[in-house]
Amino acid sequence: MQTSGSNAILSLRRFVLLARRQLSASAQSAFSGSQTNAQPIPPSPDKFGDKMRGWQLHNYGDIDELQLSEKVKIPQIRSSNECLVRIRTTAVNPIDLAMLRGYGAAVLNKMRCKPGDGIEFPLILGREFCGELVQTGMGVPSDSLPLGARVWGVVPLQAGVGAHAEYVAVPSYCLAPAPKELDDSEAASVLYAGLTAWSGLYITGGLGGPCGAATSSGGGAHKRVLVLGGSGGVGSLAIQILKSQKVQVLATCSENAVEMVRNLGADFVVDYNNSESMQELCKYAPYDIVLDCSGQGGQKAAESNFDFRQYITFSSPLLANIDKQGLGLGALQNVFDLVQTNVKSFSQRGGLVKWGFFSPAPQGIQFLQKLVEQRKLMPLIDSSYEFCDLPKAFEKMKGGHLRGKIVVKV
Template sequence: MQTVGFNSILSMRQCILLARRQFSATAQSALSGSQTNDRQLPPPPIKSSDKMRGWQLHNYGDIDELQLSDKLKIPQIRSSNECLVRIRATAVNPIDLAMLRGYGATVLNKMRCQPGDGIEFPLILGREFCGELVQTGMGVPADSLSLGTRVWGVVPLQSSTGAHAEYVAVPSYCLSPAPKELDDCEAASVLYAGLTAWSGLYITGGLGGPCGAATASGGGAHKRVLVLGGSGGVGTLAIQILKSQKVQVLATCSENAIEMVRNLGADFVVDYNNREAVEELCKYAPYDIVLDCAGQGGQQAAESKFDFRQYITFSSPLLANIDKQGLGLGALKNVFDLVQTNVKSVTQRGGLVKWGFFSPAPQGIQFLQKLVEQRKLMPLIDSSYGFGDLPKAFEKMKGGHLRGKIVVKL
C-alpha cells in the first residue's frame, strides 16, 4: 500500500512538472508569434467612411471633363475573388483617351450596369497600376496574394472604377506580385500594352500554337513578324516579346525613333515615311504576322505592298460600329466589314485580316512577368506626371508621337 501511494505521488509530481513545461513552451510560442506579427503587420482595415482622391468623368467629351475630387468613396469588395489595392503609380493609354470621348459606351455600359440600372456616370478611367494589396475577398488564397504585397495589375474595360484614383478593386486574376526588377512607375507601364501585344500575337495570331495562348510558354521561334508602329507603347513591348522568343522582327517607325527601335532588338527597321525603305520590306515577305500597332486598321492591309499570312490590327471598328448604329445593325456592320476586308486581303495579299484586343489573361501576366525577371523585357517611359497633373498626361497622349508609355505617380 505504501509503495502504491509513493508511486502515485511521484506520478502526480511528474504530471505537474510536465504541465509546467507545456505551459512555458506555449507561452514562449505565443510570445514569438506575437513578435512575428508585430514585424509583419498587415495594412490597416479600410473603413466604409474613408474617402479617396480620384479623377472622375461625368460626361463624355474632351480632357476638360476630367474632375479631381478628394471625397470619393473607396471601392468596396463585392465578390469573393476581388482585391482592393492602394495605388502607387498608374498610366495613361490610348484607350483612356478614346473612352473619355465615349468610345465603346454602348457595349461597355451594358456590361457595367446592373439590370434595371441605367446609371452610366461617374466613371474613373485608367487600365493599369502598381500598388499595395490592402484587402481581399474570402475566396482569394492568402498564400498567393497576402496583404501588404506589392502588386501590379490591370482593370477590365467594363469596370466603372479604374486606376486613376488612390484605390481600385479588381478580380484577383488581374493581379500578380510586381517584379522586383521594376520600380513602381515601370511596373505600372507594362501590363495593359504588354497584354494587348501578347493577346494579338498568341490568342489572335496563334504564334506559339495552342500552348502559346493557353499557357505562359510563349513560342514562335524562326517565324517572321513585321511590327507597324514599333516606337509606341504596344510596339516597343511587342518587339521585345518577339525577340525573347527568337522571332525575326522587322519594324516601322518615324525616322527619329529608328535607333531606339533597333536597340530594342529589331532586326530591320525602316522609316514609314520613306517609300524606298518601305519597299525593301517586300524582300522579306511573306510575313507570318503583320502586327498593326500604328492604328492603320484592317482596311489598309490589302493596300500594302507585301504579302502576309495574317494581318492583326488593334484598331478594329467593332465597338465604334455599335456606338454609331446600335447593337443589332452595328453587329451586322462588323460582319460585313470583316468579310469585305478579308476578301480584298486574301485576293491581293494572300492572307487574313484579324482584330486583336486587350485580354487580362492570367497566363499573359505570368508570361510578361517571366520575361521581366529574365531581363528580356523593359518598359520605355516617355514621360511621367504627378497625380494632380493627370490632365497634362492626357494632353501628352492626345499629341501623339510617343516614345513609350506615359505614367502618373501618386
Template sequence: MQSTRYNGVIWMRQCVLHARRTYSVSANVTSAGNNTTGEHLPPTTPTKSLEKMRGWQLHSYGDIDELLLSDKLKIPQIRSSNECLVRVRTTAVNPIDLAMLRGYGATVLNKLRCQPGDDIEFPLTLGREFCGELVQKGMGVTSHSLKLGARVWGVVPVHASPGAHAEYVAVPSYCLAPAPKQLDDSEAASVLYAGLTAWSGLYISGGLGGPCGATTAAGGGAHKRILVLGGSGGVGTLAIQILKSQGAQVLATCSENAVEMVRCLGADFVVDYKSSDAMDELCKFAPYDIVLDCAGHGGAHASELKFDFRQYITFSSPLLANIDQQGLGLGAIKNMVDLVQTNVKSLTQRGGMVKWGFFNPAPHGIAFLEQLVRQRKLIPLIDSTFSFEEMLKAFERMKCGHLRGKIVVKL
C-alpha cells in the same frame, strides 16, 4: 525636370539610355511614400478615418477638360470573394483611356458595367493598369503569393469602373500578381495593359505559339518573320521585345527620330514609315508570317500594303465603334460585313487574313510577361511621368501622339 529609368542587360541599358536622352519627354515628379525598392510594406488597410479617397472622375463624355479631380470619392468595396483592394502607387494613361473619355465603346461597356436594374453610367473613373500595395482581399483569394502588404501590379478589365486613376482600386484576383522586383513602381505600371494587348494579338488572335501559346505562358514563335507597324509606341515596344525573346525575326516601322531607339530594342530591320523608298525595302522580306498593326491603321490598310503576308492583326477594330453608331443589332451586322469585305480584299490581293486583336487580362499572359521581366528580356520604356495632380497634362501628352513608350502617373 525630365527623367526616364530603364533596367536590363548592359547592352540594352546603354542603348535605351541613349534613346532616353535623345527622344524621351519625361516630367519627373517626386512622390513621397512611393515604394520603388520592391520590399513589402506593412498593409495600410483603409479604416473609417480613410473612407474617402482622391480620384479623377468623368461625368460626361467629351474632351480632356471633362475630367475632374475629387478628394471625396468612396473607396471601392470588395463585392465578391475573389476580389482584391489595392492602394495605387503608380498608374498609366493608355490610348483606350483617351478613347473612352470621348465615349468609345459606351453602348457595350456600359451594359457590362452596370448592375442589373442600374442604368447609371456616370461618374466613371478611367485607368487600366497600376502598381501598388495589396490592402484587402476577399475570402476566396487563396493564392499564397497575394499577401497583404505585398507590392503588386495589375490591370482593370475594360468594362470595369472605377479604374486605376484613383488612390484605391478593386479588381478580381486573376488580374493581379506580385510585381517583379526587377522593376520600380513606374516601370511596373507600364507593362501589363500594353503587354497583354501585344501578347493577346500575337498568341491568341495570331496563334503564334500554337494552342500552348494561347492557353499557357509557354510563348513561342521561333524563326517566324513578324513586321510590327508602329514599333515606338507602348504596344509596339513591348511586342518587339516579346518576339525577340522567342527567337522571331522582327522588322518594324516608326518615325525617323525613333529608328535608333527601336533598333536598340532588338528589331532586326527598322524603317521610317514616311519614306516610301524605305517602306519599299520591306518587300524584300515578304511574305510575313504576321503583320502586327500597333499604329492604328485598321484592317482596311492590309490590302494597301505592297507585300504579302499570312496574317494581318490590328488592334484598331471597328467592333465597338460600329455598335456605338448603329446600336447592338445593326452594329453587329456591320461588324460581320466589315470583316468579310476586309478579308476578301486582303486574301485576293495579299494572300493573308485580317484579324482583330484585343486586350486580354489572362493570368497566364501576366505570368508570361513576368517571366520575361525576370529574365531581363523585357524592359518597359517610359515616355513621360506626371504627378497625380497633373493627370490632365498626361492626357494632353497622350492626345499629342508620337509616344516613345508609356505615360506614367505617380500618386
C-alpha cells in the same frame, strides 16, 4: 482541525489557481509566437476614412471633362476573389483617351450597370497600376497574394472605377506580385500594353500554337513578324516579346525613333515616311504576321505592298460600329466590314485580317513576368506626371508620337 470537506475545497482551489497560471503562460507564449511569425498587415482603408481622391468623368467629351474629387468612395470588395489595392503609380493609355470620348459605351455600360440600373456616371478611367495589396476576399490565396505585397495589375474594361484613383478593386486573376527588377513607374507601364501585344500575337495570331495562347510558354521561333509602329507602348513591348522567342522582327517607326527601335532588338527598321525604305519590306515578304500597333486598321491591309499570312490590327471597328448603330445593326456592320476587308486582303495580299484585343489573361501576366525577371523585357517611359497633373498626361497622349508609356505617380 480541517474536515475532509474543507480539504477537498482547498485542493479544488489549488487546481483552479494552477490551471489559470498555465493557461496564462500558454496564451502569452502563443501571442508572442504569433507576433514573431505574423506578416505585417498594412493599415485598413477604414483608418483613413472611406473616401479617396480620384479623377472622375461625369460626361463624355474632351479632357476638360476630367474632374478631381477628394470624396470618392473607396471601392468595396464584393466577391471572394476580389482584391483592394492602394495605388502608387498608374498610366495613361490610348484606350483611356478613347473611352473619355465615349468609345465602347454602348457595350461596356451594359456590362457595367446592374439590371434595372441605368446609372452610367461617374466613371474613373485607368487600366493598369502598381501598388500595395491592402484587402482580399476570402477566396484569394494568401500564399501567392499576401497582404502588404507590392503588386502590379490591370483593370477590366467594364470596370466603373479604374486606376486613376488612390484605390482600385480588381479580381485576383488581374493581379500578381510586381517584379523586383522594375520600379513602381516601370511596373505600371507593362501589363496593359504587354497583354495587348501578347493577346494579339498568341490568342488572335496563334503564334506558338495552342500552348502559346493557353499557357505562359510563348513560342514562335523562326517566324517572321512585321510590327507597324514599333516605338509606341504596344509596339515596343511586342518587339521585345518577339525577340525573346527567337522571332525575326521587322518594324516601322518615324525617322527619329529608328535607332531606339533598333536597340530594342528589331532586325530591320524603316522610316514609314520614306517610300523607298518601305519598299524594302517587300524583300522579306511574306510575313507570318503583320502586327498593326500604329492604328492603321484593317482597311489598310490590302493597300500594303507586301504579302502576309495574317494582318492583326488593334484598331478594330467592333465597338465603334455598335456605338453608332446599336447592338443589332452594329453587329451586322461588323460582320460586313470583316468579310469585305478579308476578301480584299486575301485576293490582293494572300492573307487574312484579324482584330486583336487586350485580354487580362493570367497566363499572359505570367509570361510577361518571366520575361521581366529574365531581363528580356523593359518598358520605355516617355514621360511622367504627378497625380494632380493627370489632365496634362492626357494632353500628352492626345498629341501622339510617343516614345513609350506615360506614367502618373499617385
